[in-house]
Amino acid sequence: MLRSKPPAVHRYEPDADWHRQLHERLGLGWPCTASPDFERLWLEVVEDVRLHGLSLGRNTYGGWDDADPGFARAIWCLMSHLRPAKVVETGVARGVTSRIILEAIERADTGHLWSIDLPAMDPTLHEEIGVAVPQTLSRRWTYITGTSRRRLPKLLSDIGPIGLFVHDSSHTERNILFELREAWPTIDNGAAVADDVQQSPGFARFAASLPGEATFVVEADDASAMFGIALKLDNCGQKPRFTAR
Numbered sequence: 001m002l003r004s005k006p007p008a009v010h011r012y013e014p015d016a017d018w019h020r021q022l023h024e025r026l027g028l029g030w031p032c033t034a035s036p037d038f039e040r041l042w043l044e045v046v047e048d049v050r051l052h053g054l055s056l057g058r059n060t061y062g063g064w065d066d067a068d069p070g071f072a073r074a075i076w077c078l079m080s081h082l083r084p085a086k087v088v089e090t091g092v093a094r095g096v097t098s099r100i101i102l103e104a105i106e107r108a109d110t111g112h113l114w115s116i117d118l119p120a121m122d123p124t125l126h127e128e129i130g131v132a133v134p135q136t137l138s139r140r141w142t143y144i145t146g147t148s149r150r151r152l153p154k155l156l157s158d159i160g161p162i163g164l165f166v167h168d169s170s171h172t173e174r175n176i177l178f179e180l181r182e183a184w185p186t187i188d189n190g191a192a193v194a195d196d197v198q199q200s201p202g203f204a205r206f207a208a209s210l211p212g213e214a215t216f217v218v219e220a221d222d223a224s225a226m227f228g229i230a231l232k233l234d235n236c237g238q239k240p241r242f243t244a245r
């Protein structure tokens with residue numbers, strides 16, 4: 001059963017210079033030193049998924065999109081520089097964002113990812129869950145089945161504080177606001193990112209509630225969606241306390 005795609009309902013002005021500005025906020029030089037590794041990794045991810053007889057893109061998994069390279073690149077950049085010990089995400093599907101996070105954790109040789117995911121309604125799609133994640137990366141991964149509404153509050157109170165939160169589940173205003181408001185207080189010197197923010201005014205409302213924090217809205221590589229980034233640095237605008245590389 002295919003989920004029908006909601007139309008874009010909120011018009012955001014994307015920040016064309018977001019990547020350079022994000023580096024500036026992190027006290028890092030420009031261009032991003034993590035980008036070349038990402039471009040190599042992305043080709044590997046695409047190829048690994050192809051070996052399962054699948055291709056990445058939009059509307060691939062019961063009407064849901066796989067992460068586009070722009071969103072994945074932003075997550076890789078944040079993972080590489082912030083090196084968070086604990087990462088929480090919502091929305092796994094074929095596991096593209098999970099793979100990117102777990103690759104960064106593996107290279108840092110420390111950290112853990114908790115992913116909350118409501119499997120697709122069509123049970124024939126369940127064998128596709130996490131296909132982008134090789135077995136070798138699963139030792140630092142906890143996959144939790146259920147809705148974020150039921151699972152996220154307890155998970156965060158059990159494991160917090162966290163360094164990165166990734167929203168990629170249901171993109172309704174109610175759900176994105178719920179997840180970001182739950183996760184934000186538990187983020188310590190890190191960031192929250194959210195995919196498909198154009199589907200509701202939720203990210204704009206969330207960003208408006210954070211005066212003084214750096215927030216960005218970014219256009220996906222194929223220009224058909226937008227994602228949001230909110231940085232939570234304890235000394236915003238100056239050198240962050242964590243060891244940025």
Ligand SMILES: C[S@@+](CC[C@H](N)C(=O)[O-])C[C@H]1O[C@@H](n2cnc3c(N)ncnc32)[C@H](O)[C@@H]1O
Binds near residue numbers: 097
């Ligand atoms: C856009 S896909 C995730 C894509 C994935 N992050 C990737 O990069 O490949 C959204 C996923 O979230 C799941 N989902 C939908 N509503 C949810 C909810 N309320 N809580 C948790 N997961 C949900 C969907 O079934 C689907 O597996």
Ligand SMILES: [Zn+2]
Binds near residue numbers: 023034077
């Ligand atoms: Zn970077």
